[in-house]
Every structure is written in C-alpha cells, then in structure tokens.
Amino acid sequence: MEDVAREAGVSGQTVSRVVNARGYVGAATRERVEDAMQRLGYRPNSAARALRSGRFRAIGVIMFSFSSYGNQRTLDAIAVRASQMGYALTLIPVESSARDTVAGAFRRLEEHAVDGIIIVIEAHQLDEAEVEIPDGLPVVLVDSNRGAAHPFVDTDQAQGARLATEHLLDLGHETVWHVAGPAKSYSAERRRESWRVTLESRGLAAPEPLQGDWSAESGYRAGLRLREDDSVTAVFAANDQMAIGVVRAFREAGKDIPSDVSVVGFDGLPDAAQLWPPLTTVQQHPERVGALAVDVLLVELDGGERGQTPLVGTELVVRESTAAPRTAR
Amino acid sequence: MEDVAREAGVSGQTVSRVVNARGYVGAATRERVEDAMQRLGYRPNSAARALRSGRFRAIGVIMFSFSSYGNQRTLDAIAVRASQMGYALTLIPVESSARDTVAGAFRRLEEHAVDGIIIVIEAHQLDEAEVEIPDGLPVVLVDSNRGAAHPFVDTDQAQGARLATEHLLDLGHETVWHVAGPAKSYSAERRRESWRVTLESRGLAAPEPLQGDWSAESGYRAGLRLREDDSVTAVFAANDQMAIGVVRAFREAGKDIPSDVSVVGFDGLPDAAQLWPPLTTVQQHPERVGALAVDVLLVELDGGERGQTPLVGTELVVRESTAAPRTAR
DNA sequence: GCGCCGTGTGTCAACGTCAACATATTCGAT
DNA sequence: ATCGAATATGTTGACGTTGACACACGGCGC
Numbered sequence: 001m002e003d004v005a006r007e008a009g010v011s012g013q014t015v016s017r018v019v020n021a022r023g024y025v026g027a028a029t030r031e032r033v034e035d036a037m038q039r040l041g042y043r044p045n046s047a048a049r050a051l052r053s054g055r056f057r058a059i060g061v062i063m064f065s066f067s068s069y070g071n072q073r074t075l076d077a078i079a080v081r082a083s084q085m086g087y088a089l090t091l092i093p094v095e096s097s098a099r100d101t102v103a104g105a106f107r108r109l110e111e112h113a114v115d116g117i118i119i120v121i122e123a124h125q126l127d128e129a130e131v132e133i134p135d136g137l138p139v140v141l142v143d144s145n146r147g148a149a150h151p152f153v154d155t156d157q158a159q160g161a162r163l164a165t166e167h168l169l170d171l172g173h174e175t176v177w178h179v180a181g182p183a184k185s186y187s188a189e190r191r192r193e194s195w196r197v198t199l200e201s202r203g204l205a206a207p208e209p210l211q212g213d214w215s216a217e218s219g220y221r222a223g224l225r226l227r228e229d230d231s232v233t234a235v236f237a238a239n240d241q242m243a244i245g246v247v248r249a250f251r252e253a254g255k256d257i258p259s260d261v262s263v264v265g266f267d268g269l270p271d272a273a274q275l276w277p278p279l280t281t282v283q284q285h286p287e288r289v290g291a292l293a294v295d296v297l298l299v300e301l302d303g304g305e306r307g308q309t310p311l312v313g314t315e316l317v318v319r320e321s322t323a324a325p326r327t328a329r
Numbered sequence: 330m331e332d333v334a335r336e337a338g339v340s341g342q343t344v345s346r347v348v349n350a351r352g353y354v355g356a357a358t359r360e361r362v363e364d365a366m367q368r369l370g371y372r373p374n375s376a377a378r379a380l381r382s383g384r385f386r387a388i389g390v391i392m393f394s395f396s397s398y399g400n401q402r403t404l405d406a407i408a409v410r411a412s413q414m415g416y417a418l419t420l421i422p423v424e425s426s427a428r429d430t431v432a433g434a435f436r437r438l439e440e441h442a443v444d445g446i447i448i449v450i451e452a453h454q455l456d457e458a459e460v461e462i463p464d465g466l467p468v469v470l471v472d473s474n475r476g477a478a479h480p481f482v483d484t485d486q487a488q489g490a491r492l493a494t495e496h497l498l499d500l501g502h503e504t505v506w507h508v509a510g511p512a513k514s515y516s517a518e519r520r521r522e523s524w525r526v527t528l529e530s531r532g533l534a535a536p537e538p539l540q541g542d543w544s545a546e547s548g549y550r551a552g553l554r555l556r557e558d559d560s561v562t563a564v565f566a567a568n569d570q571m572a573i574g575v576v577r578a579f580r581e582a583g584k585d586i587p588s589d590v591s592v593v594g595f596d597g598l599p600d601a602a603q604l605w606p607p608l609t610t611v612q613q614h615p616e617r618v619g620a621l622a623v624d625v626l627l628v629e630l631d632g633g634e635r636g637q638t639p640l641v642g643t644e645l646v647v648r649e650s651t652a653a654p655r656t657a658r
Numbered sequence: 659g660c661g662c663c664g665t666g667t668g669t670c671a672a673c674g675t676c677a678a679c680a681t682a683t684t685c686g687a688t
Numbered sequence: 689a690t691c692g693a694a695t696a697t698g699t700t701g702a703c704g705t706t707g708a709c710a711c712a713c714g715g716c717g718c
Contacts (some may be wrong), residue, residue: 001704001705002704009666010667011667011668012668012704012705012706013667013668013669013705013706013707014666014667014668015663016704016705016706017666017667017706019705020706022706023666023667024664024665024667025666025667026666026667029666029667044381044704044705045703045704045705046442047376047377047379047380047385047440047442047703047704047705048376048380048673048703048704048705048706049704049705049706050376050379050442050673051374051376051377051380051672051674051675051703051704051705052672052673052704052705052706052707053673053705053706053707054673058419062486065403065405065406065408065409066405066677067405072401073395075420076394076395076396076422077394079420079421079422080393080422080424083421083422088419088421088441088442089419089420089421089422090387090417090418090419090420091404091408091418091419091420092408092412092417092418093405093408093409093412093418097411097418098468105500110415112375113375113376113379113417113442138423138708163666179443215599216599216600216601216602216603216604217602217603219603220603230607241600241603244600244603244604245603247605248603248604248605248607251605252605270545271544271545271570271573271574274545274546274547274548274549274577275545275572275573275577275578275604276572276577276581277606280579316673330674330675331674339697339698340697340698340699341674341675341676341679341698342676342697342698342699343677343696343697343698345676346676346696346697347674348675349676351676352695352696352697353694353695353696353697354695354697355695355696355697358696358697359661373674373675374673374674374675376673376674376675377673377674377676377703378674378675378676379675379703380673380674380675380702380703380704380705381674381675381676381677381702381703382675382677382703383678383703481698
C-alpha cells in the first residue's frame with residue numbers, strides 16, 4: 001500500500017479511501033491512485049484488514065464429510081450466495097460418526113477466521129455429539145431445528161411427505177407403505193410423521209414403517225421385505241436412493257413398477273427422471289435453502305432482529321413409477 | 330493475550346511461546362499459562378497471526394458450482410485432508426459457463442487469504458475461460474493437465490476406459506460402442522481415446538462415438554439412437570449417469586439388459602449397485618485424488634521439489650449389466 | 659471581511675501476534 | 689572462583705490497514 005501511495009504521490013490513507021470508496025477523494029487523485037494500483041498489482045491484505053476491523057468477511061460451514069446429495073447442493077448454493085455477497089466460505093468438515101472428531105471440529109472452528117457459521121448437520125446427530133456451539137458467533141442451522149437458540153432454515157419436509165402420500169392415495173391405493181430414513185435424522189422423522197398424519201387424516205391406519213438409512217442398499221433390503229406381502233401396492237420412500245433400491249427389489253421378484261406397485265421417492269435427484277421407470281418424486285430445492293441460510297446469517301451478522309424463517313416448499317413431480325392399482329382400474 | 334499474560338503473571342511473549350510450543354518455557358510457568366488460557370477461554374487471533382507470519386494456513390479450492398458427483402467427493406476429501414493437516418479450506422465457487430464470472434473468481438481469489446490453490450475444473454473449460462492463474466501462489470490442478478506449469482493429480486482415465494472396453498470384448502462382443510462425455514472435457518477425451526486405442530489394439534475399428542454431456546438425459550438420447558441399430562450389443566458410457574440413460578432407452582424398446590445389450594458405466598456411484606440391473610462400472614477413487622492433491626500442494630508450499638505425481642488407479646466392478654452376447658452363447 | 663461548512667488530504671495510533679534481541683538465572687566444566 | 693552454555697523470561701517493534709483527528713482550502717451568507 002505504501003508503494004502505491006508513493007507511486008501516486010499521496011498518503012496511505014488516501015489509498016485506503018480509494019479502495020474502500022469511503023470519505024472524500026478528488027476525482028483526479030482517485031484516478032492516479034487507481035492507476036498506481038493497477039500498475040503495481042496491488043491487492044489489499046485481508047489479514048491486516050481483518051485484524052483492524054475485527055471482521056473477516058468469511059462464513060464457516062460445518063458439514064459432515066461424505067454428505068448427502070442434497071447437502072452437497074446446499075453447500076454449493078451457500079458458496080455461491082456467500083460469494084455474491086462478498087463473503088468467503090470456509091468449509092469445516094466433520095468426519096462422520098467419530099464423536100471426538102465432531103467436538104474437535106468445533107474447537108478448530110473457534111480458531112478459524114469466520115464471522116458466522118452455518119451448520120448443515122441433522123440435529124439429532126448434533127445432539128449426539130454433545131457439541132456446544134460457541135457463543136458470540138452467529139449461527140444458522142440447516143436441516144434441523146435444535147431448539148430456538150439459533151435460527152434455522154429447512155425444506156418443508158412435512159408438506160413434501162403429504163404431497164407424496166396424497167398422490168398415492170388419490171390414485172386409489174388403499175394405503176401407503178413407508179420406507180423411512182435413519183432414526184436419528186430430523187428430516188426422516190418429519191417425513192415419517194407427516195406420512196402417518198396424512199394417512200390418519202383419511203381414516204387409515206399407518207402400516208409399520210420400514211427403517212432405512214438413506215442408502216439405496218437399505219431401500220433394497222426394505223423392498224425385499226415389502227415384496228413378500230402381496231397387499232403392498234404403494235410405497236413412499238423417504239428419499240430417491242432408497243426408492244431405487246425398493247424398485248430393484250420388486251423388479252427382481254418379477255413385479256412390475258408401476259402396474260403392480262407404485263413407488264414415490266423424495267429429493268428430486270436430477271437422474272430420477274432417467275431411471276427406468278422414471279421416478280415420481282418430491283422435488284426439493286436445496287439451492288434455495290442454501291441461499292436462504294446465507295441471507296439469514298447475514299441478517300444475524302448485522303445484528304438484525306430475528307424473524308421466523310419460512311420453510312422452503314417442495315413440488316411433487318409425477319413420473320411413470322406411479323399408477324392406479326389394478327383393483328381400481 | 331494480554332489478559333492471559335496478566336492472569337498468569339507473565340509477559341505476552343511467554344504466552345505466545347506456550348501456544349506455539351516454541352522456545353524455552355518453565356514447566357510451572359507453562360502450567361500457569363495454560364490454566365489462564367483455559368479460564369479466560371483464550372483463542373489466538375488468526376488474523377493477527379496471518380498478518381505477522383504472512384501465512385494463512387488456508388487452502389483455496391476453485392470449483393464449478395453444481396459440480397459432478399466425483400468432484401464433490403474430491404472436494405470432500407480435500408476438506409478432510411486439509412483439516413487433518415491443520416489447514417482451513419476456503420471454497421471459491423465458479424458459476425458454470427458465464428465466462429466473466431470465471432475470471433472474476435480468480436480476481437476474487439487473489440484477495441482471499443490463502444496460501445495455495447487447488448483447482449478442480451476440467452482443463453478445457455479452464456482454457457476457455459482464458460484465465461491466468463495468479464503467480465506467486467502455488468497451484469495444483471485436479472482433473473486436468475494444463476501444460477506442465479503446475480503439478481496435477483488425476484484419476485487414471487485411460488486405464489479405467491481400457492478395463493471397461495476389454496471387459497466387454499473379453500465377454501465375446503464383436504465391438505464396443507461408446508457414449509462420450511462433453512467435447513471440452515479432458516476426462517471425456519481421455520476415456521474416449523483409450524476406448525478407441527483399446528479397440529484398435531485388437532484390430533477392431535472403433536464405431537463413431539456418440540456425444541453426451543455427462544447427464545443421464547444425454548445418455549438417454551444416445552441410447553435412443555443406439556437402439557435403432559440391432560448390431561449394438563455392448564455400450565461403454567463415459568459415466569454412470571449416462572449409462573443409466575442408455576439402459577432406460579433400451580429397456581423402453583423392449584430390449585433386455587444384459588441379455589440383449591451389455592452396458593458399462595464409469596465412476597462407481599454408490600447407488601450403481603442398486604440399479605436394476607446393478608451396473609457394471611469402473612470404480613474411481615475421488616477421495617484418494619483429493620487427499621493426494623492436498624499432499625502435493627503442501628509439498629509445493631514447503632518449497633519442496635516437484636516430482637511426477639502418479640495417477641490414481643481404478644478398478645472394474647463387474648455386476649449384472651454385462652454378459653456375453655447371444656451369439657457367443 | 660469574518661466565520662462556518664463542505665471538501666480533500668495527511669498524521670498518528672492501534673488492532674494481536676511473534677521474531678529478534680536483551681536480560682536474568684542456573685549449572686557444569688575448567 | 690570464573691566462564692560459557694543452556695535455560696527461562698521480558699521488551700520492543702513491525703506486519704498492513706483504517707478510524708479518529710488535524711489541517712488546508714475555497715465558497716457562501718451575513
């Protein structure tokens with residue numbers, strides 16, 4: 001900066017003013033300074049800036065490594081929005097499962113140069129890790145609603161699950177079976193509860209849900225059990241991957257999708273349309289969730305008051321994996 | 330830090346020595362200082378550290394937003410390894426396609442507080458963006474080999490494509506058709522060339538490859554054309570997603586996989602095993618690529634000499650989407 | 659003609675840390 | 689007893705930036 005100042009024949013302070021467009025600077029002077037910056041390839045030193053201002057213009061994101069497709073997309077959206085707003089994104093990975101690693105991540109985090117944090121971890125797993133979120137640092141939670149201590153943003157899981165369940169019922173199926181996500185996931189829990197409530201609101205008893213873990217393989221295992229029961233004609237899987245496994249299990253047993261059994265997924269994976277048959281699914285919008293998370297965090301950073309954040313809606317995308325049951329035809 | 334020093338009855342410098350475990354510190358003193366740090370919840374200020382040392386202990390990753398599954402996994406691995414090595418990860422997203430955005434990302438980058446950069450963008454796209462990589466900053470390229478200006482790490486694309494092609498030929502297929510990735514992708518190009526060379530080394534002429542764009546939808550379009558030709562019995566798709574689309578196209582036309590047509594993918598998507606039929610594919614190891622990229626960058630940072638980095642190998646995973654052709658049975 | 663305000667620019671200090679140097683103490687070897 | 693090396697701690701200044709303050713100039717209203 002000193003070099004630029006000398007080159008332009010001004011003081012360092014004036015250079016600072018030009019860079020930050022703050023205060024009064026004469027037009028001619030500004031030009032000279034900008035010229036000098038250009039010639040010398042000057043870049044402000046962010047460390048010094050941060051030291052002086054106490055702000056880093058950086059957002060930390062804590063996320064499990066090897067995360068789901070949806071979370072990856074959310075991260076992506078967070079990165080894009082943060083960058084648009086002039087913030088850098090610092091990624092703090094947590095290696096799944098190992099408890100002390102989780103705590104360690106938060107400790108590491110405190111040393112990191114961030115102004116605020118977005119946590120993209122399902123809340124039950126958070127609880128399990130007995131992690132205390134450092135205070136003094138604004139935090140936004142995604143995909144969970146751990147108390148009201150911090151604002152959170154999320155997909156409207158309940159609405160999506162209702163759409164899926166009602167679609168199958170409206171086609172004429174007598175009931176809908178459910179392959180749920182892992183017990184410790186809030187998303188899974190909310191999808192399952194919404195499915196149950198939707199059935200009950202139509203006066204139907206919900207069959208015992210099968211337990212999966214989000215993986216296609218677990219969906220396959222659930223499908224192996226479902227295909228034993230000939231009364232099963234409609235299955236709502238808590239995500240697309242498990243739906244893929246369910247489809248495989250039925251197909252292997254010679255049952256056709258959708259003429260014997262209808263299957264609905266949840267997520268809206270881009271390739272779901274190209275599966276065979278194309279999968280009916282609940283389209284999520286992780287990119288909206290991510291952008292919203294950044295916006296909410298920035299409001300927190302500016303000390304804005306905390307409003308209730310709306311959930312992000314979903315849409316049902318009807319494809320060829322669902323149809324009316326034989327009996328209704 | 331001053332507070333800690335006062336609390337422990339020592340100077341700031343001694344606190345610094347305790348924190349960095351550098352120089353001589355008496356055992357009793359160290360304990361007092363550590364105690365004080367604990368009590369006051371002291372965390373060193375990374376901005377001041379960076380300002381003083383000129384090192385940020387941070388690595389920047391430049392990546393297209395909405396990236397492929399493989400790149401996402403690579404990012405993940407980079408994050409984990411960087412964190413293990415005590416480095417923070419700053420993610421700099423580039424919104425696909427918009428040229429000036431790409432250049433902008435690099436400009437932004439220069440202001441960012443990173444010691445080195447890992448670029449996870451296919452090289453042809455890099456070229457297209459006419460981006461100049463800022464010098465003075467160590468750079469490692471992933472998934473590309475743009476000249477020898479910077480070290481690069483990558484999957485051994487050629488080996489993987491050879492495995493896939495040979496597998497189909499060894500089953501008895503007369504030739505192998507190819508659904509290639511986008512023209513501007515190095516990976517796609519190398520897979521295609523290796524497929525061609527493998528065929529030619531067996532004295533076979535390579536049929537005209539079909540052009541896809543990695544998406545399942547483009548695979549489906551390619552499949553629509555392939556299914557018109559009854560001589561097609563074996564297809565090697567340049568990634569799993571396109572393979573999914575190819576399978577769908579044949580299935581829709583009443584052709585069975587694998588009894589009528591064998592299909593091989595490339596990537597090793599975790600769900601490929603649960604597709605119907607389970608997909609034969611070339612298993613990549615993006616996590617190894619990511620970790621390797623960090624290791625190579627750290628060597629660069631330490632001014633180490635640049636060796637040739639080995640490519641990361643792949644394995645063929647044979648599943649049920651491939652079988653001998655009817656004629657050979 | 660006087661003071662005041664708006665504009666344009668410079669000086670200084672401080673942000674938190676750590677390398678370099680200075681100082682003090684202990685201990686073993688001569 | 690003396691010296692030097694090893695150990696232990698304190699003092700100072702600088703990293704690059706910017707907020708606070710000071711200063712200088714011209715124009716305006718009275």
